[in-house]
Amino acid sequence: MSEAQSAPSSGPAADSARHAGTARVKRGMAEMLKGGVIMDVVTAEQARIAEDAGAVAVMALERVPADIRAQGGVARMSDPDMISEIVAAVSIPVMAKARIGHFVEAQVLQALGVDYVDESEVLTPADPHHHIDKWRFTVPFVCGATNLGEALRRIAEGAAMIRSKGEAGTGEVSNAVVHMRTIRAEIARLAGLPAEELYAAAKELRAPVELVAEVARLGRLPVVLFTAGGIATPADAALMMQLGADGVFVGSGIFKSGDPARRARAIVEATTMYNDPDVLVKVSRGLGEAMVGINVSELPATARYADRGW
């Protein structure tokens, strides 16, 4: 903010007519990320690699999901010093994760100046009943969803962006595919319903009827829908884009691979040219080792992050 204070503006008179933290400003921020890749980073150096590769934003966290799985223990919001270093290192937006329901972690992240808070199932949930009341914040929130009802409940709580959950830290894309297909199919079904059947649909979805009616009218969510969880290759990213994602989160897939800078560039290019197999061939060559990965079907139920949140 130091630039804004030293530069030619910002009298109190001007500020009185400015409205910050509105739904349009929060949702609009996510619209600007569309067609882009948001990358998990744990150091300032990784953040610079992500920015150089063309990431539209970075997600600052202490451990990538693959390491959270491997090391176990309680996963919490990251160290503020680490987040501040990453904020200082790049010019692109910085996101950070808070535990589900942990509104004080979210307050800390907002005070740190992060651009988006991810209320994330990858961290250990802090409240088994209530998600954060996201309307109370100026900073916008992104939340995970496995189906339309879950997405609409998060939007009702104030989420300004939704991502499919997938199964983070596995390098296995199947759950992201299932979640994206499920959300798309449920939206298509709503769009075909007569108005008088939307009330019962809202009951089944366990979501507010106003949001259900809005989705039926728009034929899409009223906020941006990204994908996340298990994306490890350029082809994975293009697959999710062809399935209708507005953009891609890549967690462990980049910095747990053999050549992160190159893989990051390739995933960015594949996300833009997701419909062009010639480009996909080119960017998929010579990437070195992908992250090893875990088959989701071999995970015990207690190790599945997608089941966290409701």
Next chain:
Amino acid sequence: MSRPRLVGGPRIGVLALQGDVREHARALTEAGADPVEVRRAAELAEVDGLVLPGGESTTMGRLLRVFALLEPLRSRVAAGLPVFGSCAGMILLARDVVDGRPDQPLVGGLDVVVRRNAFGRQVDSFEADLDVVGVPGPSVHAVFIRAPWVEKAGDTVEVLARVAEAPVAVRQGPLLATAFHPELTGDSRIHQLFVDIVRSSGSGR
């Protein structure tokens, strides 16, 4: 969007490497144009005007270079192609950027220096009503998201709107740029202004 050309509206491209492409296409349609997505040099060659959308300027700049669009776009701008840039698009059109990445590729053409994220981070993003020169009727409701402003403008640049002192909408001949996002509000008057610029430029291909 890549349907056969309809009679009437000028064909206006929206650079579709990243950003809020859909919103610009919708506003252009409302303003009477025929929008097409542009990702390749061959597609760029076919448009009468171009919108550089909101998004991340570092991402778009890098992809312009990777997909060999940067030089063709610079040539068309030099030859008088009408271009409208919003937010990141304003940064790409600028001759220089402050607080950007030192190696950030810019298209250039507009004789301004812009300051990136000039109003602050996302928590400082805001909406406000502005009077914009050349836009008739009530104030324009403007949405600023991690927005830039114009720090320095050359003599041939007309300032169309300011927030406090800072220019946030400018025009230089066929080049139009806003620090805010008229594509997000459902008010297509700024796009109408651009479509009129494209129509009157009669940009031959």
